[in-house]
Amino acid sequence: MIPSFKFSTLPVIHFGAGKRSILPGIAREYGSGVLILTGSSSIHNAGHGEEILNGLKQADINLTHELVAREPSPELVDEIVSRYRHSGIEVVVAVGGGSVMDAGKAVSALLLVEYGIKRYLEDIGDLKHPGSKVPFIAMPTTSGTGSEMTKNAVISEVGEAGFKKSLRHDHFIPDHAIIDPEMMISCSDRLTATSGMDAFSQLLESYVSTQSNPFTDALALQGLKQIKKHLLRAYLEGDQNLEARAGMAIAAMFSGITLTNAGLGLVHGFASPLGGYYEIPHGAVCGALLAPVFSMTIDKLIDQKDNPAYKKLVIASKVFSDFKYKEETEYLMAFKEKLDHISKMLELPKLSEFGLNETALEKVIKNTSHKLHPVTFSGDELYRILSSAIG
Ligand SMILES: [Fe+2]
Numbered sequence: 001m002i003p004s005f006k007f008s009t010l011p012v013i014h015f016g017a018g019k020r021s022i023l024p025g026i027a028r029e030y031g032s033g034v035l036i037l038t039g040s041s042s043i044h045n046a047g048h049g050e051e052i053l054n055g056l057k058q059a060d061i062n063l064t065h066e067l068v069a070r071e072p073s074p075e076l077v078d079e080i081v082s083r084y085r086h087s088g089i090e091v092v093v094a095v096g097g098g099s100v101m102d103a104g105k106a107v108s109a110l111l112l113v114e115y116g117i118k119r120y121l122e123d124i125g126d127l128k129h130p131g132s133k134v135p136f137i138a139m140p141t142t143s144g145t146g147s148e149m150t151k152n153a154v155i156s157e158v159g160e161a162g163f164k165k166s167l168r169h170d171h172f173i174p175d176h177a178i179i180d181p182e183m184m185i186s187c188s189d190r191l192t193a194t195s196g197m198d199a200f201s202q203l204l205e206s207y208v209s210t211q212s213n214p215f216t217d218a219l220a221l222q223g224l225k226q227i228k229k230h231l232l233r234a235y236l237e238g239d240q241n242l243e244a245r246a247g248m249a250i251a252a253m254f255s256g257i258t259l260t261n262a263g264l265g266l267v268h269g270f271a272s273p274l275g276g277y278y279e280i281p282h283g284a285v286c287g288a289l290l291a292p293v294f295s296m297t298i299d300k301l302i303d304q305k306d307n308p309a310y311k312k313l314v315i316a317s318k319v320f321s322d323f324k325y326k327e328e329t330e331y332l333m334a335f336k337e338k339l340d341h342i343s344k345m346l347e348l349p350k351l352s353e354f355g356l357n358e359t360a361l362e363k364v365i366k367n368t369s370h371k372l373h374p375v376t377f378s379g380d381e382l383y384r385i386l387s388s389a390i391g
Helices: 018-029 048-057 074-084 098-110 190-208 214-237 242-262 266-277 282-301 308-320 330-345 360-366 379-390
Strands: 012-015 034-037 062-068 091-096 136-142 152-157 163-168 178-179
Touching: 012 018, 012 242, 012 360, 018 048, 018 178, 034 048, 034 098, 048 062, 062 074, 062 098, 062 242, 074 098, 074 152, 074 178, 091 098, 091 152, 098 136, 098 152, 098 190, 136 308, 178 242, 190 242, 190 266, 190 282, 190 308, 214 242, 214 308, 214 330, 266 282, 266 360, 266 379, 282 308, 282 330, 308 330, 308 360, 360 379
Parallel strands: 012 178, 034 062, 034 091, 091 136, 136 178
Antiparallel strands: 152 163
16 A cells, blocks of 8 residues: 655756756846855865856856855854845855755755744754745755755754754755756765765665655665666766766765655664764765664564565665575675675775764764664664774
């Protein structure tokens, strides 16, 4: 029986090599007051920074430019908003990775309301955001978070009492997403690997989520096929392989749609407290945890064959299999090995690189949610998973 479901709206999607050239025309449709947010280096590394900024200026646009150098904090968002709240910004544009797009999404959502962002954050704030915003255009330069498709901006305050929480509203889905694989060609190896593992985690988690539906299943499975075909290629030869960059851009885009509509699982459940307590890039958390989380998930599901996620993991295992096997369990075991293999090939960082050690695990686990993961783990099992990702 197909479950009842709701599917959120999508941005207008402009996909293809060279699509960055349409940005000035689209921005101009909203007016001449444009605030652009970029990463400190991503837009310029791509060699397209000047081209994009000059293109906007030549379109009779009054351009203001802010840099976002790290995952956005409440202070960063509030500071930018306080500078532009009454200065006639008619559209916000974000060109960068997930951090830049989330910062842009949050700024566009805060320009028309009265208070600072903390008051509107999920689980933390005391106010419900009314959904009013300045139009927002997202142009990713990495393939990972899928923020160009999502209705939430992730905001982090790092420290002892740190958090990683979302500003979320259906209206925050970007108005336009311009996805140009040429913008990702010069993405660094490390960022290609970690952001790719974020997209991979989002696709696999939403595929087996307890709230998945036929719509998200179709996209998640197609996204996983792109990951299988293109993730290692994008890492190994991404500076010249536009096809691999395009495949990963599609995978990331689909992952944003599926996470919005089907939710996520335990990898992202761990990511919230870890990203609050430590300066760990989100993709690095996903990279370190995807293999151990799904290895233990497979072990559990082998004893729960009537769980709908069991069949789905068999299907995903077949997507990633290089061989034909007789038994479903052989595919599942091969998938566990494949996840380890991909993690090794990508030379992913272990979490100890960012200061995580055994003494902190209890606190992280206490604040970890399973989200919509199809199986549940005991405290001891969560400890074992996290421990194996420390290195
Ligand atoms: Fe993610």
